[in-house]
Amino acid sequence: MGPHSMNIHEYQGKQVLKEIGAPVSEGIAILKASEARAAAEKLGGPLWVVKSQIHAGGRGKGKFIEESAGEKGGVRLAFSIDEVVENAEQMLGAHLVTEQTSDAGKQVNRLYIEHGSDIERELYISIIINRETSRVSFIASTEGGMDIEGVAHDTPEKVINFDIDPATGFQPHHGRTLSKALGLSGDLAKQCGKLGKILYNGFLAKDMAMLEINPLIVTEDGRLHCLDAKISFDGNALYRHPDIEAMRDETEQDEKEVEAEKYGLSYVALDGNIGCMVNGAGLAMSTMDIIKLYGAEPANFLDVGGGATKENIIAAFKILTSDDKVKGILINIFGGIMKCDIIAQGTVDAVKEVGLKVPLVVRLEGTNVEEGKAIIDNSGLNVISANDLDDAAQKIVKAVNG
Ligand code: ADP
Ligand code: MG
Numbered sequence: 207m208g209p210h211s212m213n214i215h216e217y218q219g220k221q222v223l224k225e226i227g228a229p230v231s232e233g234i235a236i237l238k239a240s241e242a243r244a245a246a247e248k249l250g251g252p253l254w255v256v257k258s259q260i261h262a263g264g265r266g267k268g269k270f271i272e273e274s275a276g277e278k279g280g281v282r283l284a285f286s287i288d289e290v291v292e293n294a295e296q297m298l299g300a301h302l303v304t305e306q307t308s309d310a311g312k313q314v315n316r317l318y319i320e321h322g323s324d325i326e327r328e329l330y331i332s333i334i335i336n337r338e339t340s341r342v343s344f345i346a347s348t349e350g351g352m353d354i355e356g357v358a359h360d361t362p363e364k365v366i367n368f369d370i371d372p373a374t375g376f377q378p379h380h381g382r383t384l385s386k387a388l389g390l391s392g393d394l395a396k397q398c399g400k401l402g403k404i405l406y407n408g409f410l411a412k413d414m415a416m417l418e419i420n421p422l423i424v425t426e427d428g429r430l431h432c433l434d435a436k437i438s439f440d441g442n443a444l445y446r447h448p449d450i451e452a453m454r455d456e457t458e459q460d461e462k463e464v465e466a467e468k469y470g471l472s473y474v475a476l477d478g479n480i481g482c483m484v485n486g487a488g489l490a491m492s493t494m495d496i497i498k499l500y501g502a503e504p505a506n507f508l509d510v511g512g513g514a515t516k517e518n519i520i521a522a523f524k525i526l527t528s529d530d531k532v533k534g535i536l537i538n539i540f541g542g543i544m545k546c547d548i549i550a551q552g553t554v555d556a557v558k559e560v561g562l563k564v565p566l567v568v569r570l571e572g573t574n575v576e577e578g579k580a581i582i583d584n585s586g587l588n589v590i591s592a593n594d595l596d597d598a599a600q601k602i603v604k605a606v607n608g
Pocket of ligand 2: 263264421434
């Protein structure tokens with residue numbers, strides 16, 4: 207199943223944009239309110255913006271839960287250094303609720319203080335991978351600064367979409383299409399063509415999965431400028447970008463995902479109540495399908511991959527059992543490179559170490575399957591063994607649903 211894409215914060219996204227040559231504001235990230243004054247002084251006025259750094263959009267229109275954080279949202283203009291400090295004191299540590307967070311919100315542990323821009327217009331631009339055409343695709347709109355899904359729903363004609371042929375790359379005509387989509391002419395159109403090419407090349411060079419600039423602004427003095435940056439990277443390509451990998455913020459990730467990554471396991475959280483330990487993406491998909499076929503829903507998928515050791519299996523088992531949603535566990539392994547006896551021994555050791563409070567069904571097939579089954583049968587543990595995938599799915603669904 208491979209690792210997911212990785213999100214980064216706005217301030218990191220702007221670092222990346224700066225590196226590839228896209229215009230962004232100067233800013234300083236802070237973790238403590240006591241750092242706000244020095245940061246604001248260093249940047250200089252007359253206008254600053256104090257921006258909450260959380261992995262969720264809609265911060266500007268968000269609301270803090272704590273009254274002490276004040277009425278304003280998660281992106282605040284400040285007209286003096288004192289105002290920067292006051293806002294930093296209010297916002298840091300408070301919980302921001304946006305349309306992309308849960309009702310509990312997200313705690314703001316970091317602020318980005320940046321130069322305020324004089325905005326003439328707010329535009330929208332993003333780059334994604336179009337799964338239908340298998341190409342890198344631009345989305346552009348004159349309606350920036352608001353939620354683009356809403357714009358696309360209400361006024362689809364205002365959202366322009368076009369693909370880039372990988373053989374030609376970003377051509378001057380793409381620049382013209384982009385400028386037209388954004389309603390830009392003259393020198394701004396020239397800037398737009400240049401920016402489009404920078405973003406496209408950067409998207410490829412950094413193995414991005416998604417790049418969204420909302421808003422891209424036209425400043426009062428006629429410059430195109432990236433005012434927000436939301437970037438995610440292809441998890442399967444991160445190994446070749448250690449500088450990007452270093453931007454990972456584990457506090458923004460599911461704890462179980464972080465733990466899984468440490469052991470080279472892929473973990474995907476889902477909404478059901480059956481925890482699944484499988485090997486390989488194909489088997490994960492069929493396991494999910496067959497659980498659904500028998501009327502239940504998987505709580506997650508933990509793909510132990512091909513070369514898992516006993517330690518990996520123990521770690522995987524601990525991750526599965528630490529989830530309160532999990533009312534039953536299905537281990538479904540086809541032993542190829544991964545040997546069934548290793549899985550079996552890992553499972554038995556894990557159960558002995560962390561206990562087993564929910565039913566466990568094990569289906570093993572492939573290399574050393576007899577040894578594996580023998581280890582489980584002789585363990586004295588209360589494990590339900592299954593002969594094939596169908597049998598296994600029925601047994602775990604029955605055990606969970608009673
Ligand atoms: P979000 O999308 O999470 O709400 P943004 O970074 O897009 O956060 O900020 C929300 C709005 O705040 C922007 O649409 C823009 O109007 C304003 N804003 C953000 N950064 C600045 C800045 N540096 N200068 C002036 N206004 C800004
Ligand atoms: Mg935005």
